[in-house]
Amino acid sequence: MKSPTFAYERPQSLAEALALLAQKGADARPLAGGQSLIPMLALRLARPSVLVDLGRVEGLDELTLQDGVLVIGAMVRQRQLERNALVAEHLPLLVAATKVVGHPAIRNRGTLGGSLAHADPSAEYPAVALALDAEFVIQGPRGERVIPAQEFFLGPFTTALATDELLTSIRFPIPPTHSGWGMAEVARRHSDFALAGAVALLARADDGTCARAAIALFGVATRPLRATQAEQALVGRPFTTETFREVATLATESIDEPLSDVHGSAAYRRQLVPVVVRRALEEAAQRAAAR
Numbered sequence: 417m418k419s420p421t422f423a424y425e426r427p428q429s430l431a432e433a434l435a436l437l438a439q440k441g442a443d444a445r446p447l448a449g450g451q452s453l454i455p456m457l458a459l460r461l462a463r464p465s466v467l468v469d470l471g472r473v474e475g476l477d478e479l480t481l482q483d484g485v486l487v488i489g490a491m492v493r494q495r496q497l498e499r500n501a502l503v504a505e506h507l508p509l510l511v512a513a514t515k516v517v518g519h520p521a522i523r524n525r526g527t528l529g530g531s532l533a534h535a536d537p538s539a540e541y542p543a544v545a546l547a548l549d550a551e552f553v554i555q556g557p558r559g560e561r562v563i564p565a566q567e568f569f570l571g572p573f574t575t576a577l578a579t580d581e582l583l584t585s586i587r588f589p590i591p592p593t594h595s596g597w598g599m600a601e602v603a604r605r606h607s608d609f610a611l612a613g614a615v616a617l618l619a620r621a622d623d624g625t626c627a628r629a630a631i632a633l634f635g636v637a638t639r640p641l642r643a644t645q646a647e648q649a650l651v652g653r654p655f656t657t658e659t660f661r662e663v664a665t666l667a668t669e670s671i672d673e674p675l676s677d678v679h680g681s682a683a684y685r686r687q688l689v690p691v692v693v694r695r696a697l698e699e700a701a702q703r704a705a706a707r
């Protein structure tokens with residue numbers, strides 16, 4: 417199906433892009449890689465009268481390391497994340513997550529910021545941002561604001577962004593050296609959206625117990641979320657299969673609004689949660705031990 421008609425603007429600067437969004441109001445939509453927005457237009461799930469293409473806006477595609485924080489521009493393409501040396505060295509979790517986002521053709525165009533702003537509850541990047549305690553830099557007519565990932569995702573395809581604001585970059589703190597990451601998901605085919613997924617980050621204390629745990633779930637609730645009960649239960653415990661099994665069952669307690677759709681019922685997704693959490697924890701513990 418073809419898209420409905422729309423006007424097209426291609427600003428060169430952030431100021432110009434923000435002015436266009438302010439001027440056109442709720443009828444305008446930013447266009448990043450178009451991998452979610454264009455299908456939505458074709459399916460008539462969105463009908464903006466004007467698209468503001470961010471592709472030429474200067475400064476949105478930078479990737480820098482600043483005082484232990486990887487700052488990634490919203491327009492950095494997913495393919496760049498997959499191949500960038502700084503990301504590979506400091507945030508291999510982001511590389512692993514990128515490899516299961518769609519297919520190469522999608523990742524060539526799709527952007528990090530586009531995926532986060534789209535806020536699909538089954539997408540990988542939002543859960544990665546939650547687990548890593550990333551911060552979202554937002555620009556709008558009222559200036560800049562920075563919010564933690566925990567406050568960004570409000571519901572399915574709904575974020576804290578106002579219609580006249582843009583996500584400009586994401587700040588990922590680099591995890592300490594004695595930590596390890598793991599990620600596990602169940603999808604019908606490789607690179608499909610997950611029916612259930614988990615991202616885990618574990619920090620190891622000198623005595624071999626868990627000093628800190630972050631567990632983020634995706635594909636199981638109406639928004640990505642942290643499994644806080646499971647995280648708390650893990651702190652101070654040894655990294656054993658027994659512990660992980662026990663803690664993984666607690667992860668379902670954080671699911672306040674379960675996701676249920678044609679791809680999988682809420683009950684089925686719930687059953688998958690302990691499985692993906694345990695796998696992600698075991699992977700994270702192995703990496704933490706190796707370091």
Ligand SMILES: Cc1cc2nc3c(=O)[nH]c(=O)nc-3n(C[C@H](O)[C@H](O)[C@H](O)COP(=O)(O)OP(=O)(O)OC[C@H]3O[C@@H](n4cnc5c(N)ncnc54)[C@H](O)[C@@H]3O)c2cc1C
Nearest residue numbers: 446448449450451452453518526527530531533539540583
């Ligand atoms: C066949 C297929 C399979 C896919 N599989 C997966 C998958 O397995 N996992 C996964 O996570 N994703 C998957 N995707 C989605 C893909 O990752 C998209 O690239 C991503 O969701 C959107 O990024 P984009 O840059 O294309 O954004 P766009 O489609 O251009 O925009 C998406 C939304 O975000 C808004 N937006 C974009 N940038 C900004 C910004 N800087 N500030 C404010 N708002 C902004 C747009 O207005 C729009 O509402 C798949 C897509 C397809 C077509």
